[in-house]
Amino acid sequence: MYESIVDLNLNDAKVRTKWQAFLKSLGIANFSDREVDKIDFTIGIYNGDELVATGSAAGNVLKYVGVCNKGVTTGSRFNAIVGELVNRLFQQQVFHIFVFTKKKYSESFQHIGFEQLGDTDVAAFLEMGGPNIHDYLNDLLKVPNQQYQQIGAVVMNANPFTLGHRYLVEKAAKENDFVYVFVVSANTSLFSADERLQLVREGLSDLDNVVVVAGGDYMVSYATFPAYFLPDNVTATDYQTALDARVFKIQIAPALHITTRYVGSEPLSKTTNQYNQALKRELPPDVQVVEVPRKQDQTGAVITATRVRKAIKAGDLSNIIESLPSSTYDFIKENLHELQARITKGMTIDGN
Template sequence: MDKVVDLFLSDAATRQKWENLLSSLDLHNFSAREVDQIDHTIGLVDEDGKLVGTGSVAGNVLKYVGVINEDTQGARFNKVVTNLLQYLAEQKIYHSFVFTKAKYASSFEHLHFNLLAKTDEAAFLENGMPDVNDFLSDLPKVEDQADKKIAAIVMNANPFTLGHQHLVKMASEENDLVYVFVVANDVSLFNFNERMKLVQEGTKQFANVKVVSGGDYMVSPATFPAYFLKSPDELIDVQTSVDAAVFKNKIAPALNIARRYIGQEPISRTTHFYNVSLAHELGPDIEVITVKRLEKSGQIVTATQVRQWIKDGDLAKINKFVPESTYEFIKQNMSELQSRIEKGMNIDGN
């Protein structure tokens, strides 16, 4: 009978066996971006001591699940996934996700995972509670919402700038209700609670705007697992497709959202590609409105530039790009923000 064992990937020999098994199953991405996030890994060892299965968890996400099935009719797969869920339960984590190849979606569904999105390449599923329906039911609503013109904006706001405020203002003027979803992943210079507060402060003048957490359902490129993709180049394409599918099929119908506003991207090639792909994936059911980026003194307002000025300690320049509430927060917390950068926090990207 196969035995479940803990695998410690810090051991070179164990790591090599683990990679060899997964490579034989057509999983080849063992980059630091993927592996360093892993909190726990198990292995399935047969009676001859051969590694025949494995699975890992990173936070509440299952990763690198793979087994040599032979004639076990899914028993090995079930054993690995069940063991990972038991481990999460021991950590008091009762809600989990998996991003996997599309062809494996049904295997997870047999173990009571619910499908959130499926594209040609990938599937995104969840298990446990609270689930997407709980997330949606907790979001604020308005009277006669089904009859309203409703839009959405998804932003990281790292930090919230005058450019973000300009985008929200335009959406507010053109719709009855606007949901601003703040990406919840904590991989930014400004943590989620800080970003949430800055967005709330910077939009409080717009009575028809509701600022809410994106929860686990606004999939960030920074945290989207790419281990099962053939190359890192596929990341943006597949991540965009999954993100759009969740929004289009789960989020938008429940809230009667018919429009999504995005900022034009003249600088970042990656973000521009994301925007183009998003418009393609959401249309024609959801209208994607691209708003020209705000400029100050001939310079495009970007959060990336603000973060660079934080690194440089240039409050005068920061003041030109952000609302007063963001400026005051940065001014009061400059040393802490600079300390985060000095400790290795990445300030590039979005």
């Protein structure tokens, strides 16, 4: 039986009610604006008046895929929906697609060409298309005989790069033959991904055994993981941090022979602290986690990028000059108005 795929307009209240009711019947209950607003398009299959399959795309992430297999060959509607989503994204020149889903659906996605990057008890994270994680890892700089060397890693958002970040990397560089510094690529911070990467590079350029690389799609800013499909009793942060840690452990660390990951202690931000705890829980024994106490300035206050951003907002850089390498300080001084304009336009400076 041939069933045609139609566009669903979620702005139409009647369509949206039906769509929500259908997904609810499949156990997806979270329709918060944070999740739904990001959807670019939604498609569905009707059998008569009844919605029997649906799927959506938000950027390069597939979301809200739900299928009823009553009366048809298992998998056929699922293949049709996901195939159509993939085809449409490819037509938009999006060739690299991700999906976050319940663990039990991971296999269905793998059957149609997705590769699993990591999973936890409740969720799985998959990708298809390219450049994929193997391409990403292949392209990274390697040192000779890397498998016999002591390799460390630091992952940072560095919004912006401070002497606190540098302190962490210096320690890693002292204790390892070679250190990868991954800068989170998600463009959701006051400083853009390119700016953050550039400032980290400049701030560490004198350390010979350190290479600074973009985290790409794999050092995901865990806060961006969609969480709509989770059961109520699992908090989003727990799953997001665990999944991020698993991807690092299963994909990144073995390919680069990373044996130690350095994190800054987190006395101030609850979320980041939860993330550190998740890393300590997930990474050993394959990867050791070293938590380094935060560097303090002369007054005994810990150096944080949050404080730097607040100073930018206030327009008073005198208090932060000692927390920053000259490269970052000069950049802020030159671009102060632009940065302030971003804050005025609504860029949040709290968080990470």
